Amino acid sequence: MSESVDLKQHGDSVYVYEAPVRIWHWINALAILVLCITGYFIGSPLPTLSGEASDHYVMGYIRFAHFAAGYILAVGILGRLYWAFAGNEHAKELFFPSFSKKALLGAWHEILWYSFLVKEPKKCVGHNPLATYAMFFMFVLGAFFMIVTGFALYGEGTGMGSWQFELFSAWVIPLFGQSQDVHTFHHLGMWLIIFFVMAHVYVAIREDFMSRQSMVSTMISGWRMFKDNRP
């Protein structure tokens, strides 16, 4: 996380995010955008279209986009999980955040920094510790919950005997009691992911201005640049 970070000088660059991580990040971001928009319109459909039913297929297209994006999200996260083991040390941070004393103190310092109570944030090569916690608890666990409940709801349509039903619906729906509660919690899960996205985008842009290393450009180029010489 912050190995030998103190030695990083102004203009130093470290290759942090490898190509598969960056490609996944943006595909995943797009999938989430599509999922949230289409998901919202599945729950609260657009105004009714007049004419014959055979003239339109609006809900059909919206649902198709939702399911397709859902598959991309699920497959993407599986691929990203593989890369946590195959990639460099920073690739692990998303799935296996550190809870060492140093990391916890780092997270506390980050909270103080966001509360305007300390003058400077710490330098981090990878994610700062607070970010790893937010990503793990809100995004990773949130996405996992959405994938499981999402496939359970999808399995209801594909029906008994389909792998989606047998692997997901068959135990998720009895676990919640009935399908309606699975729907309700799937909606709540969407809002959790939206909170994460709001915080994530805001903080990334803010850190780009105010922290001591590059932020947004790092997820594009992969290189982390440091802005000053202080430890």
Added chain:
Amino acid sequence: MAKIETFYEVMRKQGITRRSFLKYCSLTAASLGLSPAFAPKIAHAMETKPRLPVLWLHGLECTCCSESFIRSAHPLAKDVILSMISLDYDDLIMAAAGERAEAIIDETIEKYDGEFLLAIEGNAPLNQDGMSMIVAGKPFSEQLNHVAKHCKAIISWGSCASWGCVQAAAPNPTRAVPTHKHPGLPNKPIIKVPGCPPIAEVMTAVIAYMVTFDRIPSLDRQGRPKMFYSQRIHDKCYRRPHFDAGQFVEEFDDEYARKGYCLYKVGCKGPTTYNACSTIRWNEGTSFPIQAGHGCIGCSEDGFWDKGSFYDRLSGIHQFGIEENADQVGGTAAAIVGGAVAIHAAASAIKIATSKTDQGDK
């Protein structure tokens, strides 16, 4: 033990021809989703198997299951009750009353120990020592466990026996529990046939299946017969093309309601309800709620009374004393988070500005 008549013998006694009997067998096979090859098997079973003794107990309930059952068109409830099964005890429709009626229970247990079917309509309340439901001077709870101990299998008729239904809705003052959660119930196979009430044809077909094949139908994870509860109302709804097209009733009585568009936006629970209403329909296939222009209320689902409005697709979330659904809670929280982000961004901008001024001063 006296010889029990077969279904066929009883039918013939009632003047039903063999031709009609075979027609009925084909019809039953079709309604169970079996191939035509099963019709002779059903016929054979009806001809040779003794009738199945059934004890039908009533707990806390509204009798809607019985009302539905006796309106079965096919197979005719008359045939089922009088012929296929030997309905030895049903305090609702039996002629006997009082001690004489109650004696039949013990008689049946004695004669057919481990052989008879226990059908339960309603459920047992546990609070106040079960005093909210008394049968023959004793809590129903006791009668239930007593009879269940000797039966072959249990059918939980309706949402009361399957899930708890209205008497178990929050705050459940009598602590009514569905059959499978009843304390002290012996370990017997339980077939749930939920619905408030269940569809008559579903009820009779479940019994027909058990008589014919001498085994319980294949059940899903929640104990419901797969042949009737494996698909949602939505999956077979005749208004489904309007759903896919994005054509919805926006409010009751609007133009779209008159055109028969999808009732999703006015809270139809079809997409979350497992039942056969959209295929079998009600009252001899006349209609079902959606066909009548009202959304499904999900009466065959667990806890349907406690999931908020019948006209809202999402479950109510009871927090802060206000009834909200997931999107209202989420939307409010998103506005708060968005506001917090804006304020924080403004504060950050001020910080950047002031630190630049500081540097400028130096």
